Amino acid sequence: MHAILELAKKKTVIFDGAMGTMLMASGLPSGQSPELWNLEKPAVVAEIHGRYYDAGSDVVHTNTFGGNPLKLDGAGLVGKAEIINREAVRIAKSVCPRNKFVAGDIGPSGKFFKPLGDATPESVQEAFREQAEALKSGGADLISIETMFSLQEALAAVRASKAAGDILVIASMTYNRTKKGFFTMMGESVKQCASALEEAGADVIGTNCTLGSKDMVDLTGELRAATKKPILVQPNAGKPLTRKGITTYEQSATDFAEDGKRIKDAGADMIGGCCGTTAEFIRELAKTLSS
C-alpha cells in the first residue's frame, strides 16, 4: 500500500493551502504565469513549500497547477512543460522532510471540448500525459488532479496519469451548490463523478475550490456516500469578496479549522485548503485536528 494511504489510516492527512495566494503575496505580478517562477525564482517557491511543511502539511502540491503544455503554450512558454514540471518537483523535494510527500499538481487544460471549444479528449489527454510523465520522472510521490469542472476532462487527466506509470492518483472535482444539490459546472453529480473517476483508476476521490468550508461539510457527506475510496477535501477560505478588482477572503484561520473538524467527522481522510488559504490556515487546521 502507498505510504500516504497507510498514513491516512492513522490520522487525517494534512495537505497544503493555496500556492497562488502565497506567490502573489511574494510579489508575483498579476497576469504572469506562476509556473515561470519554478525557473526564475525557485527559492521563493521553495520557501512557500517550506512554510506549509512547517505549518503541519504532510503533503504539498508542486507549483504546476497551470503546467500542462496547452496552458503553458497559451502563456508563451512553448516547449517548456518538461523542464517546468521537473524543476517544480525538484524544488518541493528539496524542502520535503522525511516521511512527508510531494504531490505533482495537475490543473485544468484551459480548453473546452467540442462543441464548446476546439479541444478533443485525445489532445487534452496527450497534454496531461506529457505533464504527468514529467512530474513522475521528476520524482513526485503522487499526482493530484484538481479544480476540474468537467468530468470528461478529469477522466482524461486520470487516464493520462495512470498511463505515465505506477503512481497514486487523486482526482478532485469542483462543485457548485444549487437547490438540487452539488453539481460540476458541466452539470455532473457527485455520485456520477465519483463512480467514473474510480472506474478510470483514481485512488483517492476529492473536491476543491469554489465552495468554502461550511458548504464542504455537506459536500463531504455526499462524497462519503458516493465512494469507498479515501476522500480529499480542500475548501476555499470562505466566500470571495471582490472590491475594485481585488479579491479577498474574509474567513479566519480558526473558523476554517473548526470546519475542518466537521469535514473530518463527515468522512474526509485528507484535508487541505484552496483559494485564500495560507500557512496560518494549515497551522490552525493541523492543531485543531490533532487535539
Ligand SMILES: [Zn+2]
Ligand atoms: Zn481554489
